[in-house]
Amino acid sequence: MAKANGGGHETPSLDKRALWCMAAVTTRTGIGQHTLRAWERRFGFPKPVRLPSGHRRYTDEQIVRLHLIGQAIALGHRAGDVVGLREDRLKELLGGSNSRLGGMPASEVQLLEKVRAFDREGIVSDLAHAYASLGLRTFLRERFVPLTAAVGDAWEAGELAIKHEHFLSEILEDTLRTLRTPLEHGGQGRPVVFATLPEERHGLGVQVAALVTALAGRRVRILGAEIPVDEISGAAQHLDPLAVGISVTAHTASVVTAKALNRLRKLLSGRTALWVGGSGADLVTGLDAEIQRIIGIEDLEAELKRAAAHDSDA
Numbered sequence: 278m279a280k281a282n283g284g285g286h287e288t289p290s291l292d293k294r295a296l297w298c299m300a301a302v303t304t305r306t307g308i309g310q311h312t313l314r315a316w317e318r319r320f321g322f323p324k325p326v327r328l329p330s331g332h333r334r335y336t337d338e339q340i341v342r343l344h345l346i347g348q349a350i351a352l353g354h355r356a357g358d359v360v361g362l363r364e365d366r367l368k369e370l371l372g373g374s375n376s377r378l379g380g381m382p383a384s385e386v387q388l389l390e391k392v393r394a395f396d397r398e399g400i401v402s403d404l405a406h407a408y409a410s411l412g413l414r415t416f417l418r419e420r421f422v423p424l425t426a427a428v429g430d431a432w433e434a435g436e437l438a439i440k441h442e443h444f445l446s447e448i449l450e451d452t453l454r455t456l457r458t459p460l461e462h463g464g465q466g467r468p469v470v471f472a473t474l475p476e477e478r479h480g481l482g483v484q485v486a487a488l489v490t491a492l493a494g495r496r497v498r499i500l501g502a503e504i505p506v507d508e509i510s511g512a513a514q515h516l517d518p519l520a521v522g523i524s525v526t527a528h529t530a531s532v533v534t535a536k537a538l539n540r541l542r543k544l545l546s547g548r549t550a551l552w553v554g555g556s557g558a559d560l561v562t563g564l565d566a567e568i569q570r571i572i573g574i575e576d577l578e579a580e581l582k583r584a585a586a587h588d589s590d591a
């Protein structure tokens with residue numbers, strides 16, 4: 278869609294380069310139009326070519342760089358740290374975890390082979406081996422999250438089908454639940470309630486965040502995926518949680534989500550924090566100042582530690 282000097286959205290070409298309108302950039306990179314404007318204002322990138330009409334147009338090089346930035350954010354980097362980086366630095370940063378199969382570590386390539394063969398036992402045993410040898414925290418940070426990003430990219434590149442992605446997601450959810458359940462008995466303090474908003478079916482982020490929270494010794498209550506704001510606030514009234522944690526991917530990082538989160542913030546008591554995490558959290562613009570973005574596992578651990586130290590009735 279919308280290549281600016283050809284096809285549907287016809288525009289004058291300012292030079293010989295292909296130029297893309299904002300909607301096309303959003304479709305190709307998954308980065309929303311508000312976010313593109315906010316980054317341009319805050320970080321000076323992407324600086325578009327301006328048509329005489331004032332409309333923004335973007336080059337292929339900018340789209341490539343935006344795609345890499347999106348991947349870096351999906352891996353837990355902050356927008357402020359990566360939006361200004363040049364293409365070579367971004368590639369360096371993504372390094373071994375960069376997701377095209379060519380750049381993948383051997384362990385991930387083997388695992389994806391097992392996904393293609395629907396080899397559940399093999400995958401479960403590889404994952405068990407990885408978390409036993411690395412420890413849970415390192416496993417989650419260095420294996421699990423990069424693996425899901427790799428699967429997404431392999432799917433996008435046509436190297437895995439949707440049936441493979443669903444198949445692996447089920448195994449990953451089972452694994453996270455199995456790891457979390459024994460920890461729940463020791464959970465203490467006011468709980469953290471986790472959910473995703475309507476339209477957000479990606480529930481793995483919730484499972485990871487809940488496991489990290491349980492590992493920190495904190496009680497957890499998972500509502501699940503696609504939960505209406507009023508239901509979440511109703512559960513919070515009942516539970517008086519330390520925080521409500523909402524997981525957002527690039528798929529729902531939109532104005533609608535920002536509005537829903539701002540409404541949820543108003544419905545929650547002042548005693549309950551509202552945390553927004555997940556690979557799309559940094560892409561949501563227009564959030565009320567009291568809403569906290571907690572992007573990666575380390576940030577979540579730090580926040581849980583802080584809460585345990587400061588809340589008398591935590």
Ligand code: B12
Binds near residue numbers: 446552
């Ligand atoms: C697994 C997956 C699915 C599974 C989800 C299964 C499930 N049970 O969750 C299925 C197959 C259902 C799916 C469906 C779709 N998906 Co999908 N999916 C993914 C994939 C591969 C992984 C996402 C994920 O779960 N990551 C694992 C979590 C653990 O990582 P994370 O989100 O980075 O979270 C980390 C932290 O941020 C933190 N965290 C997460 N949440 C929270 C919350 C709080 C409060 C805190 C504190 C911390 C925290 O924990 C993690 C540790 O760092 C991504 C690829 C990617 N690069 O993300 C695509 C991806 C998100 N999907 C995508 C798309 C397009 C879709 C579909 C639209 C496909 C389709 N045409 O049907 C649908 C949409 C469904 C919907 N309505 O939501 C795109 C989104 C791009 C975009 N801009 O829209 C992606 C990026 C793939 C791609 N490269 O194009 N998907």
